[in-house]
């Protein structure tokens with residue numbers, strides 16, 4: 001079959017590769033001038049630093065098939081994400097703490113030397129607000145779990161900046177369980193496999209796309225008319241965009257990156273969060289620390305600001321509140337009435353997806369499509385339901 005994949009990010013590349021290996025002719029189009037989607041990396045010409053152009057990306061997964069898959073196309077170097085945060089301590093002075101909130105953070109914040117059980121009892125019995133029986137908001141949930149001091153220092157300001165909403169307006173479900181650790185483990189992720197592609201994500205995704213049955217067309221905008229020339233379309237662009245936003249726009253947060261350079265080491269770590277509400281940015285990322293096996297004198301940094309996406313902005317984080325989900329349901333109905341198109345990936349299913357989940361879903365979609373062909377059935381609009 002002649003198949004069109006819209007988007008040269010992980011979704012389009014993995015689906016395209018799988019179907020190309022099965023003998024189909026694949027065309028991959030992307031409106032951008034590079035492959036890689038939002039995982040795109042690029043070496044800075046002046047400093048030689050590998051820059052995560054659309055924000056920092058750390059690969060982490062428990063999915064062994066996905067881990068084997070990415071290692072087939074690129075060497076992964078060991079990398080653990082260890083995040084720091086500035087915020088005001090109990091004295092009101094700005095200090096640097098370890099994240100996620102762990103035993104080191106708790107001991108430093110409260111000026112104590114507690115062991116794990118002592119810290120657990122201290123947080124649960126002396127800090128947590130147990131008068132809140134059925135927390136409904138993010139704020140109530142955080143107050144009930146960790147109490148006012150840690151909530152205000154580490155969760156409140158950051159959340160307001162990240163989501164543009166007060167935690168009292170966000171649902172409790174965002175904080176599902178006790179968001180602190182009572183040991184000194186400061187590895188941000190729990191996953192078994194964690195790492196960073198030695199040469200960046202874009203060369204890895206370009207290698208996925210390198211197959212005799214795949215043609216890649218960059219700087220090529222998809223239109224439904226182009227889609228009609230193919231036997232099937234896998235679309236990884238924005239769901240509302242496919243339908244010309246005819247029902248309205250799905251809400252997203254976007255990010256503005258204020259890029260700056262520095263001679264030497266600016267902050268000594270890859271990610272420094274800013275928990276204080278009065279600091280307008282959420283974090284600073286120093287890209288050379290994502291490749292600790294490389295040495296660079298110069299440094300490239302991003303100050304990251306979050307705001308509501310306007311038409312024309314890059315959509316980063318889907319908002320997915322009640323209003324957005326109602327609109328999403330309407331777009332899902334439209335998609336289900338559209339023959340010959342399968343909607344895939346983070347934008348077309350309007351979900352935040354880590355890279356490993358994106359690859360898992362792309363492999364499942366490609367296999368699901370092959371199974372439909374075998375049975376003589378039409379492929380569905382979604383292999384993973386957006387709602």
Ligand SMILES: Cc1cc2nc3c(=O)[nH]c(=O)nc-3n(C[C@H](O)[C@H](O)[C@H](O)COP(=O)(O)OP(=O)(O)OC[C@H]3O[C@@H](n4cnc5c(N)ncnc54)[C@H](O)[C@@H]3O)c2cc1C
Pocket residue numbers: 006007008009010011012029030031032036037038039054055056057058059060220221222223236237238241255316317344345346347353354355356358
């Ligand atoms: C700030 C940020 C940080 C992240 N950090 C991590 C992390 O640390 N670890 C992790 O696992 N995941 C992370 N992710 C998630 C990761 O970015 C996604 O999993 C991944 O990008 C999803 O790939 P995709 O192919 O579905 O979408 P995308 O990467 O967005 O690719 C879609 C492509 O489609 C193209 N396109 C869209 N519409 C059209 C059109 N009409 N015509 C032609 N082309 C079109 C776009 O140009 C884009 O290249 C992060 C995401 C964000 C927002």
